[in-house]
Amino acid sequence: MRRKNIILTVLMFLFVNILSMAVENSTTLSDTIGLVNPAYQEVLKDYKPNLENIDKTFNYIEKNIKEKGRAIYYSKFEKGKNEIVITDENDNIIYTEKMSEKLAEITPYFEAKQIYQLKNGKTLEYSETNIRVLDKKVKIKSETLMKNKMNKKDAIKSLSLIGDLTNPINNTFSNTEYLKLETYDENNNLFQRIYYRNNKMTIEQEVEGNQAKMIYLFDNTNLMSGKLETYMNGKLFSIMQIKNFIPEGEVKMFYPSGKLLSIFNLKNEQIDGIVKAFFENGKLMGIANFKDGLQDGEAIEYDENGNVIKKVSYKNGKIIK
Structure with a gap:
């Protein structure tokens, strides 16, 4: 069929970009590495959050917000020592956490700066994360406003070295009022924007000279599922259903005029x-x-x-x- 190559090309584009939506809060190792190395999830099975270190970070944040109006700290992966080092703005160590050899072996370069403060009584977090993806440096800037003031229960999910492994999408967005995220390449050129609010996520980036935009409308009961709309140069390009964060179900593709080009079904990520x-x-x-x-x-x-x-x-x- 004449349109077969178009369909397959678009599907490849959609699959790659759906993965990028998982970077909902890339200040944890599991968010960043998991995108480029699926085997990473296997290594995490034996990981248990260090509650003592989480308490130290939470107490540091609470104390500094109360005394200074904000708390700043830095995270850095020390490859030779197989550990993450967390320091305050004066370079004093808040804590260090050893990583397993397997985890350290597949962990790329990782540095982050995080700032916490209150906005209308709610916790506002700003972060800058530097990682290495496929031998290229990438910088991710994010701003997240929680729906309330972070408590110790929230801290276990937010401040753990690896983040929340049980259901990171639902647990992150269920307590998120809004999220803004920008990703820059090694030359500091902005190439992707993500914005989330009210169960709606918008992703914008350039794809082969075209301005692509994806609007993901989450299901109210399960943020892993919903509807994904894709636009090219401002015109609707496709609509597909998402289940457990992968395409599943009906897909419609459109001409630039808005007329229907094709309709098909996806099952187990295949037509x-x-x-x-x-x-x-x-x-x-x-x-x-x-x-x-x-x-x-x-x-x-x-x-x-x-x-x-x-x-x-x-x-x-x-x-x-």
């Missing part, structure tokens, strides 16, 4: 079921069937007058007739 493509005038361009990501069954292509111009039969992605 599954009937795929229909349309001319811009609304007439059917082609129809095919997919099974587990491979064409399976008859594919028919039509001209703009509705005449059949081609029929091909597939089995497991191979032409049989």
